[in-house]
Amino acid sequence: MSNKVKVAVYTLGDLMTNCYCLCDCNEALLIDPGSPSQELVEFLTSRKLNLRYIINTHGHIDHIRGNDFFKDYFSSVKIIIYETDMAYLNHPNLNLSTDFSQPYRSPEPDILIRGKKEPFELFDEEVYFYHSPGHTPGSMCLSFPNQKWLFCGDTLFAGSIGRTDLPGGSFQEILESLTMIMQSFDDETRVFPGHGPETTIGNEKKMNPYILEYLNCIN
Numbered sequence: 001m002s003n004k005v006k007v008a009v010y011t012l013g014d015l016m017t018n019c020y021c022l023c024d025c026n027e028a029l030l031i032d033p034g035s036p037s038q039e040l041v042e043f044l045t046s047r048k049l050n051l052r053y054i055i056n057t058h059g060h061i062d063h064i065r066g067n068d069f070f071k072d073y074f075s076s077v078k079i080i081i082y083e084t085d086m087a088y089l090n091h092p093n094l095n096l097s098t099d100f101s102q103p104y105r106s107p108e109p110d111i112l113i114r115g116k117k118e119p120f121e122l123f124d125e126e127v128y129f130y131h132s133p134g135h136t137p138g139s140m141c142l143s144f145p146n147q148k149w150l151f152c153g154d155t156l157f158a159g160s161i162g163r164t165d166l167p168g169g170s171f172q173e174i175l176e177s178l179t180m181i182m183q184s185f186d187d188e189t190r191v192f193p194g195h196g197p198e199t200t201i202g203n204e205k206k207m208n209p210y211i212l213e214y215l216n217c218i219n
Contacts, residue, residue, distance in 0.1 A: 005123050007149070007192070010040050014100075015062040018194055020151060024123055029053040031142065031151050032194055033066030041073050050074075053122075056081040056109075057153025057194060058139040059088025060166075061097040067106040078110035082131060085138025086112060094167055113140060132181065134174020135162030141181065148189045150201075156181060156191060158199035161210045175214050182215060 010019045017034030021043070028049040030040075044051055051074040056064050059081060067089075071077055081089065088094045092103035113120075118129045122144075130141040132155040139162070141152040154162035155177055164171040187202030204211055 005147075008043075009192070010037055012037055013062055013065060016195060017062045018192065018196075019066070020192055022123075023047070023049050026050060027052050027123065029055060029122065030066075030070060031055045032057055032063040032153065033070055034062045035065050036069035037066065041070070044074075051077045053077065054079045055142060055151075056085070056089075057141070057151065057155075058082070058136040059085035059095050060136065060154070061095045061100065061104055063153065063194060064089060064095060064106045065097075065104060071107050079107060080111040080113065081109045082129070082138035082140045083112040083114050084133070085136050088136065088138070096166065130180065130184070132174075132177035134164055134170050134177045136166070137168045139177070143185070148186070149192065150181070150185055150189050151192045152181070152194070154194040156204065156208075157193045157195060158191075158197050158203070159208055161208075162194075178211060179215055182211065
């Protein structure tokens with residue numbers, strides 16, 4: 001990956017979702033556009049960036065609500081989600097939009113991720129999608145190994161983890177996902193969560209109470 005690839009975060013929607021915009025001088029992708037954002041459209045269009053992908057780390061409303069908005073502006077953009085969260089896009093009860101009295105159905109995804117660790121090419125570099133169920137059945141993380149970046153949605157937060165008491169959630173599965181993450185990435189890996197501040201794997205091994213209490217793989 002070129003060193004010219006940049007990461008910008010836009011905090012969107014009532015639940016303060018981190019929408020990450022990754023771009024070089026030609027192309028861009030969005031991770032978890034949780035709400036429409038004219039500011040983000042203006043950023044992309046003013047720089048004449050080709051928005052290639054929208055990546056949904058999972059199917060909850062606060063991570064998918066901007067899908068149709070950005071699809072309207074950038075008709076060729078492709079939506080990516082893990083296959084077991086595909087149903088969340090079109091079912092307001094699953095994606096929790098009915099809880100906010102605004103039932104929402106996303107456009108259909110264009111690309112489904114299926115593997116436990118699936119390679120994908122972005123910005124002329126091989127990156128990896130990791131299946132990380134627990135918050136939802138199809139939660140996934142996106143790793144840029146050359147940069148030591150990990151975009152983890154609502155699986156892991158600075159000092160906490162994602163909820164498992166929502167439809168499709170599983171505390172046992174999220175512990176297994178966290179074990180996988182702690183074993184797969186070194187301490188210097190920067191973690192970009194779906195909500196809240198950036199952290200690192202090393203910080204979470206030292207400070208995250210869930211990892212300290214439940215996992216035995218942090219040494």
